[in-house]
Amino acid sequence: MCSNLKIQALWPWMLLLAVFSVGCGGSPDSPEVKLERARILMEREQAEEAIPLLNEVVDATPKDPEARYQRGVAYENLNVLEKALNDYNECLILDSERTDALNNKAVVLAKMKRFKEAAVEFTRLVDLDPQGALAYRNRGLCHVDLEDYETALADYAKALELDPKDSANWYQRAGVYLAQKRYEEAEQDYTKAIEITPDLAPAWMNRGVARYKRGEKKLAAEDLKKAQSLDENIVVPDIGFFDEAQAATENSPTKESKPLDWSAVKIAAEKEMSAKGFSGLLLMEETPELLCGQYQADLNGRSWTVLVTVATAAKDSVVLPAEGVVQATQTDPALNVTALMILEPSGSEQELAVRSFEKPWSPVKSSAGSTVVPYKLP
Numbered sequence: 197m198c199s200n201l202k203i204q205a206l207w208p209w210m211l212l213l214a215v216f217s218v219g220c221g222g223s224p225d226s227p228e229v230k231l232e233r234a235r236i237l238m239e240r241e242q243a244e245e246a247i248p249l250l251n252e253v254v255d256a257t258p259k260d261p262e263a264r265y266q267r268g269v270a271y272e273n274l275n276v277l278e279k280a281l282n283d284y285n286e287c288l289i290l291d292s293e294r295t296d297a298l299n300n301k302a303v304v305l306a307k308m309k310r311f312k313e314a315a316v317e318f319t320r321l322v323d324l325d326p327q328g329a330l331a332y333r334n335r336g337l338c339h340v341d342l343e344d345y346e347t348a349l350a351d352y353a354k355a356l357e358l359d360p361k362d363s364a365n366w367y368q369r370a371g372v373y374l375a376q377k378r379y380e381e382a383e384q385d386y387t388k389a390i391e392i393t394p395d396l397a398p399a400w401m402n403r404g405v406a407r408y409k410r411g412e413k414k415l416a417a418e419d420l421k422k423a424q425s426l427d428e429n430i431v432v433p434d435i436g437f438f439d440e441a442q443a444a445t446e447n448s449p450t451k452e453s454k455p456l457d458w459s460a461v462k463i464a465a466e467k468e469m470s471a472k473g474f475s476g477l478l479l480m481e482e483t484p485e486l487l488c489g490q491y492q493a494d495l496n497g498r499s500w501t502v503l504v505t506v507a508t509a510a511k512d513s514v515v516l517p518a519e520g521v522v523q524a525t526q527t528d529p530a531l532n533v534t535a536l537m538i539l540e541p542s543g544s545e546q547e548l549a550v551r552s553f554e555k556p557w558s559p560v561k562s563s564a565g566s567t568v569v570p571y572k573l574p
Contacts (some may be wrong), residue, residue: 227260231249231253238269246266250266264286265284277307281301285301293324298320309341309492312338318335322335329358332352333364333365345375366389370383370384374406382406383407386400465502478492480501487506503536506548507551535556
């Protein structure tokens with residue numbers, strides 16, 4: 197699912213950075229030394245400063261796949277995805293068996309929401325490394341985004357066969373079961389993830405969601421308390437998450453207490469986004485029972501993620517979709533393309549007004565992968 201990725205993370209992958217040994221007599225202007233300096237800068241999260249050095253290395257060694265790969269990593273870290281994709285492609289032309297470049301290329305395609313192409317590249321990765329569980333798991337994520345849940349489950353089954361001790365495999369398959377409303381199976385997989393990684397707060401959180409859906413409210417509350425003890429940002433301080441979720445659908449602006457309908461929320465949100473200049477509106481994720489969703493839209497030539505949710509009376513927090521969307525605050529505001537729209541009932545039946553709209557929106561760091569997260573109203 198898009199998140200996150202969300203906020204993935206939303207995407208569990210590793211950047212394999214090559215380490216070069218430079219002799220005492222190495223020239224400070226040699227490509228090897230420049231590449232090492234660029235690598236150090238990227239480790240310090242200074243990718244922008246690394247780019248000029250990497251440009252020089254690429255110019256000096258046009259046949260070196262490593263230089264292309266490292267520059268691709270730098271561009272990806274800066275969210276300059278087209279250039280990252282180009283460098284990964286050039287790296288693979290020079291060395292078609294670079295599994296790190298192939299993995300990163302597929303991840304970039306997924307970040308660009310080109311999920312079918314990403315799945316094809318992950319299939320190439322599976323062919324190159326059939327014993328690599330990560331490729332199956334990442335391909336499964338692509339199939340989830342394509343809403344091909346059965347194919348995704350087949351990929352997760354293979355990932356679990358290859359690496360049953362990786363909690364991420366259990367956790368992500370549980371997410372598919374949750375999306376399919378197969379709550380018992382989701383609970384079982386979240387439990388396995390927790391057994392392997394006891395401090396995985398999103399697993400506790402989402403197992404609470406599954407248990408609540410099964411009517412096990414006491415157990416759900418216990419899971420929420422545990423999740424909060426592991427990550428104070430993942431649930432509201434009073435552990436009132438599900439009470440608030442219920443209130444979001446039960447509170448009514450009418451005298452007859454008619455529940456607010458999600459379709460009315462979508463109409464209001466899309467109307468407001470269009471009025472603010474957004475175009476190409478695409479609903480990527482929705483949780484109707486919690487009155488929240490995630491849109492993809494274009495504004496001034498850029499693609500934006502817009503989170504939409506509803507605030508109700510007497511509540512000081514709302515819930516947000518969070519599949520890889522709620523991420524750490526970007527260090528460069530120019531790269532932040534997430535917006536938050538909070539609607540509230542305006543007094544008439546099924547009528548809403550904008551309570552707040554933040555663009556760009558920089559949320560505090562939150563564990564990626566949760567189905568929903570609470571957000572304290574400003």
